[in-house]
Amino acid sequence: MVGLLFVFILLNGLKDEFKKKTDNLYMQDLVKKWGKHVLALIVFLAISAVYFSPAVFEGKQVRQGDMEKHAGMGHSQMDKYAKTAQPGEFSAWSDAMFGGMPYVSGYGNPAPQLPSYGVVSSLLLKLGAYDAGIVFAGMVCFYLLMCIMGVNVWLAIAGSIAFGFTSFNIIIIEAGHITQAWVIAFMPVTLAGMVLLFKKKWLWGAALFLLGVACSVNYGHIQMTYYLVLICLFIYLGYAVWKVKEKAFAELAKTTGIMAACVIVAVMPNAGGMYVNWDLGQHSIRGATELTTTTPSGEKISSGLDKDYAFAWSYGKSELLTLLVPNAYGGGSGGMLGSDSELYKELKAKGAQVGKEVQAPTYWGDKSFTSGPVYFGALVCFLFVLGMFVIRNPMKWWVFAGTMFLILMALGRNFDSFNTFLFHYLPLYNKFRTVEFALVIPELIFPIVGIWGLKEILSDNVDAKAFKHGMIGALAITGGLSLILWIMPSAFLDFRSSFDAQYQLPDWYYNALLIDRASLASSDALRSLVFILLGAGLLFWYNKAKDKPTAAIIVSAGVAILILVDLWGVDKRYLNDSNFVSPNKTKEIFKPSVADTEILKDTTSYRVLNLNNPFLETNTSYYHHSIGGYHAAKLRRYQELIDHRLQGEIGTTIEALKNAQTVNDLLPALAANHSLNMLNTRYIIYNPEQPPLVNPFAYGNAWFVDKVDIVENADAEIAALNTINPLQTAVVDKRFADDLKGFTPQPDSTATIKLDSYRPNRLVYTSITSSEQLAVFSEIYYQPGWNAYIDGKPASHFRVDWILRGILVPAGEHQIVFEFKPQGYIIATNVAAYSGFVILLLLVVAVGYSIWNIINRKKNSPFRDNENL
Known part of the structure; x- marks a missing residue:
């Protein structure tokens, strides 16, 4: 996909070169103009490959928890059925989890297999569909947006690194949220299309906007697409207000019509996935309950997810400091403390056996756990604030308003009145959980505004007074916060969490931990302050420099290097060489246990209950029809059966196992498990390395x-x-x-x-x-x-x-x-197949049109007009 975008760019720009004489200067000019884009691609490829070198060069894989759970969702069973499928047979139902549910895994397809626009993404997948390819794609897409905004190559590279290596992007790759990561990576393409449409570059604006929306919907993480839609609405409203003031109603109508048409065309090739999300939205836990029991507080019952469940992962108000100082809240749950930490010293003094580091609950926010903070980069935050001071285009306020709106959404229960209203009345919002994901939009906007403002400064579009006020304001806000948190961390934070009580820590341990939490925040605040001062120093030097063009290149390259060093250092805390394992190691996860081997001797149809976290694991589903499983959109009725019946029966079974002297002692408990028995639960795994319990009371098929x-x-x-x-x-x-x-x-x-x-x-x-x-x-x-x-x-x-x-x-x-x-589903998949083929034809026509323009030496470059938004 990204390769196709650059084909568009190159073809559209190369046609200008055909107007020149074919002499020796032609090739030099060509290299000068387009060599910088090749350089950018090489930079992105190099840093992606180096960061993910164990995967790129050694063939290893990131140990991704969610991908392992996905692999366990009955895919082994589906492979078995796929091998014996009749021609044209398909299945969109799996009995591998929760007694059976639709659209989790399957085989075959009810639609014809036609070529689609998706074939152009295959090169990216070769680089790394689950790791390096995602980061590379994100940087290339952001670079495309920067080029369309008229940013010089080094600034564009700096912004692209800031976007691609934001800590959230790296952390979700480590966690295995791959579809989410791909949707984020393609977000800049949608905005690039909007920018071109606002500039009246109709052909290329429509092409990029169409591709951006199509890619976003194609990867199927609707929550991320939802947030993208919200920021696009704010940007569109800013554009609409501008055009209404100018009374340019025809232009507004044309742009609106093109965007609406692009959305429709982009959604159609993804009709199958959209249908699945819609259908599950009605019947899964993301849909309304039929039970009329009110919430304990008497609050309005949601027509989607339970509000407490949806808001469980809400970002704290003061936790937003992590955007600037990564360890302000202790980093991830179960952080590591070195030998210089207070806790390490206390453990050593108490005679504990410790290695080079000790693991401790360093995170102290109000979430039950977290993999790591959302960190935008200290210099990126500084540049964002600076950009808000120096950018004169009023569109910045619409972008800013949208960013603040998404930040407030990310606070969830920590800004309860606002978000409760949105939860019940903003369309579709109550279908999503983990509201802190809304921060993906600020992570996109911060580098856009920051690089946009830096472009204005380096283009001498900012007068001395505005520059001075901007620098003072940005240093006071970002540098000032970092300075105070460095010197007096307890002035803002107390480093205690409501979850600390669950650890039942002795006083000496807890007091040492509090000191270390404060130390982590303080040291990272100093780190952030250093990057801010280095970036500010470059700009002060540029302001005094006499050779502005040369100074601008040095500042741009310097900013790119500082951002890379800053984000790279933080990202490596959460995804480093220790996270990579050999493919054989991954396969061992699903190696059949003693219990699995015994159960697989039974070739009839039955279900299996694993007593070890049955609703948080999918290993059982890999080989068997499972009572449990893990899925974010399990059927609502099954979840309510779990809540009202299955959890109690599972608890009774576990207690019976603890107290039983013989197998016969278990029989009364098994006989009383009416709901498990009606689900034909024939085998119960209590220890994977022991033969399973055989339940003689299962009712059968x-x-x-x-x-x-x-x-x-x-x-x-x-x-x-x-x-x-x-x-x-x-x-x-x-x-x-x-x-x-x-x-x-x-x-x-x-x-x-x-x-x-x-x-x-x-x-x-x-x-x-x-x-x-x-x-x-x-x-x-x-x-x-x-x-x-x-x-x-x-x-x-x-x-x-x-x-x-x-x-x-x-x-x-x-x-x-x-x-x-x-x-x-059958109708939707057919619509998707034919629509994807039509879009591919349209893209071919667009490329052909570009070639025709080149031959006929016509001007239609998206880079011809480099004015900003």
Whole structure:
């Protein structure tokens, strides 16, 4: 994708060169004009490769927790089914987690496999789809934006490094939030397209805006795209106000129309992913609950996520100091303290065996844990404040307003009244968790404004008075904060956390820890102050220099080096060579345990419960149909089953295991686990290196019930699970009463029903009864998507026992089939396939148009007009 963008740039610029005579000076001029862009690419490639050298040069992988969980989400099972799939067969349903859920993993595709615009990103993936390639792409995309804003090459490189190596970007790569990282990397392209459209560069503005939006949506992290949309709205409002004041209504309408058309065209190739997000948004924990229980505080119930869950990771108000001073709040949870630390000395004095470092709870914010701080860079913060002083374009205030709005959103519960209102009334906002992610937009805007302001200074567009006021203001705010935090860290912060009590630390340990937390903040404040003073010194020197062009190059290069050194040093605290492992090491994570090997001998259909953090691990799902799992959008009803039934039954099982002398002592507890049993939990893993427990009370794949209880609503339905025996009684919400009209349960001791064949997308059963019966299937009810057939004819099925499927089976012998064919998903994937192909054709036409312009020596360069926003 990035390569295609530079093809656009080069082709569009090279056409100017065809106007020159083909003499010896032509090549020199060509190298002078375009060599700088090649230099920038080489710089980006070099620093990305060096930072991620174990991956780039040694073939190692970053140990990424989320990617490991993703790999465990039933992909081994899906591979097995994919190998035996019939031509054209697809499955978007997996039974590997939570008893089954859609769109987690699958195989095949209901749409034709047409070439799409996505093929142009393959080169980046070769550099490192999960590490180096992301940072490289982010820097190139930001460089593109800087070039369109008319920034010189070294300043553009400086800004690109500031964006690509922001600590948040590196930390999420280490954590394995790969789709999130890719969406962030492509954000500058969308803004670049807007800049060109505002400059009336319609063709290239539309092309870049389209590509930026398409890439953002394509990677599927809707929360990041949502934040991008918000800052784009602020920027667009600034542009609209400007055009309204000028009464340029036609230009405003044209720009708006082009942007709207681009959004529509960009979304269409990603219709499949958008449908999945929309559908899960209705039925997962990101959708509304049907239960009417109020919150403990009596607060309004969210139509999406639970507010406390969504706001669990909220950035603290004073924690925003980490944007300037990385260790202001102690860094990441479980930080390392060296031999010069107070805690190390105390441990040594107490006779503890310690190595070169000791691990301690250095982070003291109000989040339960964190991988590390969001650090923009001390010099970047200084330049941002300076830019706000010296930039004269009023658009800066709209950019600033959008940035502040996103910062307030990142505070979550720490700015509760504001964010509670947004949570309930801002469209789609309550579908997202970890609100501190909103800081991804400030991390994009700070270097934009900082480099923009520096460009104005180095272009002599800032008078002496404005420069003086800007320098004093920026030094006072950023340097002043750093100075005070260095000299008197306790003046701002007390270094105590509400989570400290959980560690039950002795007084001597805790007092030493508080001293070390203050020391960490103080030393990093000094570090930040040094970078600020060095950057300010360069600008003061430039202001006095006589040879301004040469001084501007030196300052630009100096700023780039300072930013790189600053961010590199902090980033290495959280992602360094120790985080890389060999691919074989990663594979060992999913090496089958003794319990796995034993369970895999059973070739029938069943489910497995792992008692070790069942809802925070996916290793069980790698080989088995799991009761547990980990996913940010598990089905809402399943989560409520966990809360109301499964957690209690799991706790009872664990207690029984602790107290049992023999296997027989466990039987009463296992028999009482009605919800686990109705989910056909045949095996229980208590120790992976021991054979599993075999649960003899699992109900099997399907059964007939003798009684039906029709209840009034969801509250009554889930409450009934506490009293019924699902093997005998089915509880049904009254909304499905019509499906049972005319049915009277008649016990039939000879009735049988068995599962003949299982594939994730197709289950086949045979039933034999002497009278009409209500069959209950140990499969998750999910509509739309699942269709039922009896002897090849469509049949109505409905929800029973809160989460399972039920169907009325006629007397006699019959074949019952369930197939997962979500029509909305099928339509969306087809729209995506054909739209992606159309966009590829449009891009080919755009490149062809550029070549035609080159041949005909026409002017249409996006760099022709280098004025700012």
